[in-house]
Amino acid sequence: MNPQRVELRFPGTRDRIAPAFADFRRVLDAEQLVAAPRYHAELVFDEIVSNIVRHGAQPGGELAVCVTVELRPEAIVLTFEDDGVPFDPRVREDPAPRRSLEDAKAGGSGLMLVRRAASSLDYLRTADGRNRLTVRVARREQGA
Amino acid sequence: MQMQLGDACEGVLTVSLVGRLDTPGVDRIETQLTAHLVPRGARVIVDLSQVAFIASGGIRMFITIARALGRRGGKLVLYGAQTLVAEVFQTTSLNEIIPVRADAAAAAAVARG
Numbered sequence: 739m740n741p742q743r744v745e746l747r748f749p750g751t752r753d754r755i756a757p758a759f760a761d762f763r764r765v766l767d768a769e770q771l772v773a774a775p776r777y778h779a780e781l782v783f784d785e786i787v788s789n790i791v792r793h794g795a796q797p798g799g800e801l802a803v804c805v806t807v808e809l810r811p812e813a814i815v816l817t818f819e820d821d822g823v824p825f826d827p828r829v830r831e832d833p834a835p836r837r838s839l840e841d842a843k844a845g846g847s848g849l850m851l852v853r854r855a856a857s858s859l860d861y862l863r864t865a866d867g868r869n870r871l872t873v874r875v876a877r878r879e880q881g882a
Numbered sequence: 883m884q885m886q887l888g889d890a891c892e893g894v895l896t897v898s899l900v901g902r903l904d905t906p907g908v909d910r911i912e913t914q915l916t917a918h919l920v921p922r923g924a925r926v927i928v929d930l931s932q933v934a935f936i937a938s939g940g941i942r943m944f945i946t947i948a949r950a951l952g953r954r955g956g957k958l959v960l961y962g963a964q965t966l967v968a969e970v971f972q973t974t975s976l977n978e979i980i981p982v983r984a985d986a987a988a989a990a991a992v993a994r995g
Contacts, residue, residue: 837978840949840952842949844941844946
């Protein structure tokens with residue numbers, strides 16, 4: 739059986755995150771997902787799309803984002819493609835654990851959350867200059 | 883994402899957040915929440931029982947508000963986090979720097995202290 743595959747295309751601007759996220763959640767609504775995999779898929783979407791919108795635009799350029807959602811029996815596979823500045827999220831290290839309110843960095847947790855939510859992360863810069871990040875979220879919880 | 887304001891009790895404010903603390907949700911609520919709490923240096927407990935989702939933007943928002951409150955003699959305590967929201971708190975060590983409690987009574991005791 740072929741996995742269901744849906745493409746979401748939208749401009750990489752802040753005002754388009756909410757409708758894109760709503761479209762993504764509607765795709766997930768059609769599946770019977772257990773709570774944790776669903777949450778993890780939404781977390782990955784929020785973090786990666788927000789990062790692309792916030793940091794990805796080339797100087798003076800516009801950004802186009804495409805998210806492909808593949809619903810396989812064992813995993814939700816999300817492929818994020820954008821034509822922004824090159825960025826491989828795998829090379830960014832996790833921040834140090836927060837120890838005090840005064841010294842803690844407020845931001846910077848997004849990619850750590852993605853790595854915890856994902857069972858695999860693959861990146862390549864395509865020949866035509868696009869970032870392509872493929873994130874796999876297991877549909878079965880560990881030990882299930 | 884919506885914000886519901888409760889009455890102050892023994893100097894502690896209660897705020898209930900309803901909805902999703904995803905990127906759009908934080909964009910909608912952060913300015914209003916900050917303006918309501920920070921200038922007065924509030925001691926506040928935040929009910930998260932109706933927050934189904936949080937991502938790193940929500941974590942950033944809480945740390946920023948908690949730090950600003952602390953500098954003004956106030957305090958932020960969170961309570962009622964759903965399981966997967968609590969998991970995000972643990973992963974990001976938020977619960978190491980901002981008190982997170984199971985219920986309003988426990989949260990209020992921390993906020994008053």
